[in-house]
Amino acid sequence: MSRLFGSVRSRATLGATLVVAVALVAAGAAVLLSLRSNLIDQAGNDAERTAQNVVAQLATGKAYGRLDMDDDGPVQVVDAQGTLVAASDDLERISGTATDAVKPKPQAAGTGSAPATGGDDDADDADDDTTGEAGEIGEGTRFSGGSATIDGDTADYRFAAVPVKAGDRGTLTVYAGGSLDAEQSAVNTALTVMLIGFPLLLAVVAGVTWLVTRRALRPVEGIRAEMAAITQSEDLARRVPEPDTHDEVARLARTTNETLAALETSVERQRRFVADASHELRSPIASLRTQLEVGAAHPELLDLDGAVEDTVRLQGLAADLLLLARLDAGERPGETRFDLGALAREQAEGRANVTVQAQDVAVAGSRGQVGRVLTNLLDNAQRHARSAVTVTVRRDEGRGAGEGAWAVVAVADDGDGVAEADRERIFERFVRLDEARSRDDGGAGLGLAIARDVAVRHGGTLTVGRAPTGGALFELRLPSAPQVK
Incomplete structure (x- = not known):
């Protein structure tokens, strides 16, 4: 199980499914609540219309027995004492x-009205003719939920209670029910x-989601897979495939290839450095060994x-290699x-033949390493100068905003100069422009590389250009x- 959900594809699929599930549940609950609320309101409106119809009849003084009540829903008329005075048929x-009574209670004669069920053809004719004094419709409809059984069918209803002032009959309340069958059916569906x-x-x-994330x-x-193959083969010249897209995966592939290229360059540079260092060390060591062997056999x-010269040269080369390694x-x-x-x-x-024009300019860093740079530049200039070397030190204020x-240290000679095509190449390690020049005269080709x-x-x-001379x-x-202030 942990391995199954350890992949990005599995987690993405699970996450997307959970998010959609939560969204669907929330949306479904909102739809059901809204549907139920609308249908309940509709049932309440139907019940209120039925109640208002009965109230209008009572307000005109119509007798209980002559009330025209809705045959489809339950209707009750209750007086101020909570007594049922009229109800729909078959309730x-x-x-x-307000009351669970379904049959009106008989009232004493002379009350101005006779209790009856709406639409009862067997009601007493005298009672049917009895009417009450005209009244007025009250305000403030109340709603409640309940159930009723009519002609053997039981259902849930939304009841509307509408008051009416019926003259000498006092204040009456008409309860009418709107069926909730449509609401329940729609919600269940x-x-x-x-x-x-x-x-x-x-x-x-x-x-x-599974298919899309897989793709x-x-x-x-x-x-x-390609990185694993590169690691196994140790072939840094290989590159990972780059998708023909502009998304994060394509950028990852390009960055990976750039990293591989930089790593290949670094490893190749290190290999070349080791090979060149071994080659450069071999000559002074071999020369020194030969001289010592000859001296041992023939001291004279x-x-x-x-x-001593070979030893000094060997010592300088070792110092250069050590400094490069530290850098x-x-x-x-x-x-x-x-x-x-x-x-x-x-x-x-x-x-000899070196002229210095130097201002006092403070810098921060390693005094020894910067001194080594100046030494290498002066050695190089004296090696190639015909007669003079000029050194100037000045302070150069920045020209750009915030710069x-x-x-600035400028070291110039009056030699042949450096060809424009070679002005970057001379800063590479173990590079000599004049390959015919002896190592004793030209060094190991590390001075300018160290300086840069x-x-x-x-x-x-550190750059090189053409001197005025x-x-x-x-x-x-x-x-x-x-x-420092």
């Missing part, structure tokens, strides 16, 4: 009125239709300077406040720290 039992139709309608709703969730099952041939792991740069102009002057100190100020990653982690950018112009932009 055998009644309830819900409607209830039967609902009891039969509602389950059928709920079955249709459940079936349609709607079919792409989801395709996505799930040991090249200490070369061994890839999402290490936060921190919020240390420092002067970018002072840091630029510090990194340029002692370098903050930026700290650090800039992005600090909320900034014709060489490369690297521009580092970092958010300026708020000024």
